[in-house]
Amino acid sequence: MRFQVVLVEPEIPQNTGSIGRLCLATQSTLHLVEPLGFEISHAKLRRAGLDYWKHLQVHKHPDWQSFASTLPALSHLVFFSKKSQISLFEYRFHPGSYLIFGKETQGLPEVLLKKYSEVSVGIPMWDERVRSLNLANAASIVLYEAIRQNLKHFRVPDALSVSER
Numbered sequence: 001m002r003f004q005v006v007l008v009e010p011e012i013p014q015n016t017g018s019i020g021r022l023c024l025a026t027q028s029t030l031h032l033v034e035p036l037g038f039e040i041s042h043a044k045l046r047r048a049g050l051d052y053w054k055h056l057q058v059h060k061h062p063d064w065q066s067f068a069s070t071l072p073a074l075s076h077l078v079f080f081s082k083k084s085q086i087s088l089f090e091y092r093f094h095p096g097s098y099l100i101f102g103k104e105t106q107g108l109p110e111v112l113l114k115k116y117s118e119v120s121v122g123i124p125m126w127d128e129r130v131r132s133l134n135l136a137n138a139a140s141i142v143l144y145e146a147i148r149q150n151l152k153h154f155r156v157p158d159a160l161s162v163s164e165r
Contacts (some may be wrong), residue, residue, distance in 0.1 A: 003147070080122065
């Protein structure tokens with residue numbers, strides 16, 4: 001039931017490191033679709049991911065087609081874009097969904113957004129002066145909303161159990 005976080009051509013090592021830490025904290029899997037804008041051994045990636053990176057379940061894919069060929073049948077894919085007309089808060093996530101994010105400067109390729117428009121979701125922003133959110137922040141918002149919607153499928157750490165409050 002793990003969620004799958006997919007970064008398509010990420011460019012900034014600090015974002016990828018932070019998202020790696022997020023994935024470990026939530027027992028999610030991280031997929032990196034190349035080309036990457038940095039080396040996995042990059043010091044800023046290691047600094048953002050601290051010493052957690054070695055514990056992370058991470059898969060590298062040479063390109064989108066290679067990644068797509070690894071998907072199990074009936075995989076639930078969700079694409080994130082500021083161009084989407086579907087709000088994160090209106091969308092119903094399934095356990096094990098693949099949460100797919102594009103590169104920091106351009107987002108996801110237009111061909112993917114057109115092909116998967118019915119599962120393209122956006123994070124609402126109420127001030128039009130904000131062009132976009134930081135990739136690591138966006139991934140955090142999305143992943144925790146997906147988990148919140150599917151709490152019955154997850155063991156919540158005892159210290160955070162809502163039922164005991």
